[in-house]
Amino acid sequence: MNKQKHSMQPIPSHDEAVRQDFVTDFRAFLTDELYPKITPYYKSRIEPEFIKEHGRTPEDKMEVQNVMVQDSAYQSWSFLQRISQQMMFTSVIDTVERTLEDLIKKTKEYSTLGSLELDPAIQIPRYLTAYDIHQQPGGYHMENTKNDISAGVVYDISLPIYSNDAMGDENDLLAQATINFIKNNINTMPKKILDMGCYIGNSTLPYVRAFPESEVHGIDVAAPGLRYAHARANALNASVHFSQQNAESMSFESNTFDIVTSCLFLHETSHAAIPKIINECARILKPGGWMIHLDVYPFQRSVVEPLYDFLKDWEVTNNNEDFSGALREMDLQGIFEEAGFSKETIEFTSAEASSETNKGYTGDFYLKLPVYVAQKMA
Amino acid sequence: MAKKIILPRVAKGKNLVYLDDNSVDNILAMVMTLTQEISVLTDRLNTIEHLIAKNGQIDLDDIDNFEPDYQLQEKRSERRKSLLKRVLLPIEKALDSK
Numbered sequence A: 001m002n003k004q005k006h007s008m009q010p011i012p013s014h015d016e017a018v019r020q021d022f023v024t025d026f027r028a029f030l031t032d033e034l035y036p037k038i039t040p041y042y043k044s045r046i047e048p049e050f051i052k053e054h055g056r057t058p059e060d061k062m063e064v065q066n067v068m069v070q071d072s073a074y075q076s077w078s079f080l081q082r083i084s085q086q087m088m089f090t091s092v093i094d095t096v097e098r099t100l101e102d103l104i105k106k107t108k109e110y111s112t113l114g115s116l117e118l119d120p121a122i123q124i125p126r127y128l129t130a131y132d133i134h135q136q137p138g139g140y141h142m143e144n145t146k147n148d149i150s151a152g153v154v155y156d157i158s159l160p161i162y163s164n165d166a167m168g169d170e171n172d173l174l175a176q177a178t179i180n181f182i183k184n185n186i187n188t189m190p191k192k193i194l195d196m197g198c199y200i201g202n203s204t205l206p207y208v209r210a211f212p213e214s215e216v217h218g219i220d221v222a223a224p225g226l227r228y229a230h231a232r233a234n235a236l237n238a239s240v241h242f243s244q245q246n247a248e249s250m251s252f253e254s255n256t257f258d259i260v261t262s263c264l265f266l267h268e269t270s271h272a273a274i275p276k277i278i279n280e281c282a283r284i285l286k287p288g289g290w291m292i293h294l295d296v297y298p299f300q301r302s303v304v305e306p307l308y309d310f311l312k313d314w315e316v317t318n319n320n321e322d323f324s325g326a327l328r329e330m331d332l333q334g335i336f337e338e339a340g341f342s343k344e345t346i347e348f349t350s351a352e353a354s355s356e357t358n359k360g361y362t363g364d365f366y367l368k369l370p371v372y373v374a375q376k377m378a
Numbered sequence B: 001m002a003k004k005i006i007l008p009r010v011a012k013g014k015n016l017v018y019l020d021d022n023s024v025d026n027i028l029a030m031v032m033t034l035t036q037e038i039s040v041l042t043d044r045l046n047t048i049e050h051l052i053a054k055n056g057q058i059d060l061d062d063i064d065n066f067e068p069d070y071q072l073q074e075k076r077s078e079r080r081k082s083l084l085k086r087v088l089l090p091i092e093k094a095l096d097s098k
């Protein structure tokens, strides 16, 4: 049951640990036992009713949504899914709250490698303060005490529960996929790498290991994540330069990075922020440098079955991920071109992680991941 | 003594209604938390059984230091899932196609 994966993580008490285990099993139960029933249920019970009334099948996800939210069986599953996320957070927060003071003290010992630069004057963008993204109480940025790291610790120890242990001991499966993509498709030995929206650095550290000669930077707006990221990187013996910056307007010099990357970041910003962030990527990259964003949703507007389209959006409405649906409707190709990325190099494709790092998980959700790639004009 | 740090436990966001009204949603949430606590109790009892079977007695610290091996973890996981199956049977039945 050893839940402590590195020395900056807290050790749960007996009851806290098994309370967290319950949430893991609850989520697995919902995914394995109840979720597979939804499509057959819809086909045999919901759709026929719709046809009876309208003389045709639903045209789009909105029409599916209108009937599904009226259905108590579907809504029961949906509600259980939503509260499983809340139970995940409350079950890890007990551990973090109990151990927080000691953990904060420990960050002092774990501070020699790399660097940490905070900006107390930074403005947290409204899209991060309006509501708590994916229902983490207090969001990414809330400060509950001096030198707080609690939100970062909560993120680190809830990821294995969220992913049913698919992310690997260092929660880095997704970044491993991006690195595979870089090694297989981009012929480069990067000297300087930036990870935007790095938070606790779980997706940043793999770059230090994959490109030991390079200088690796991570930026985020949320201080509790960055403080923890720096201590965590030290606990895991990796040197990263973390700084508190808004990706919409960064202090890095122009033309200085070989690779700018992000992981699960773009879908948590906003309509107005996206072009600014992409412009910043173009500005700080060297001519010929590469931008690679890994995100949850494939970026193509193919026609999909309305039911599938509706279910795919579950997190948007039910897990406080409001922008992730809208991102898919944006003209990223146009925004990339406008920013100065060369048209022929822009690709919305996927990166693959190997299943070595996770416990036999084989579904696409964690192994084949959408990436948005482009090269700055030389 | 320093002031105890209390972390927030409720996320900010829209209040959504899933079932008939918020009170039905709340009852289902409470049932799931109670189920979780039954599971915690069962695991704790199981830990105590293992410690007694091994040592003939227990030292309270042993409970927090107990680390179930892989096999025991799998067994517990199975038991939790059968608990969930029993508690959630009405919902599972409602989702059956026929």
Ligand SMILES: C[S@@+](CC[C@H](N)C(=O)[O-])C[C@H]1O[C@@H](n2cnc3c(N)ncnc32)[C@H](O)[C@@H]1O
Pocket: A125, A128, A140, A174, A196, A197, A198, A199, A200, A201, A202, A203, A219, A220, A221, A222, A225, A245, A246, A247, A248, A262, A263, A264, A265, A268, A269, A273
């Ligand atoms: C889902 S987390 C991703 C963390 C990490 N990259 C990972 O792979 O797990 C998204 C992060 O983006 C950060 N973020 C959102 N908007 C930002 C912005 N404009 N500038 C910098 N960071 C931002 C949030 O604070 C949050 O830490």
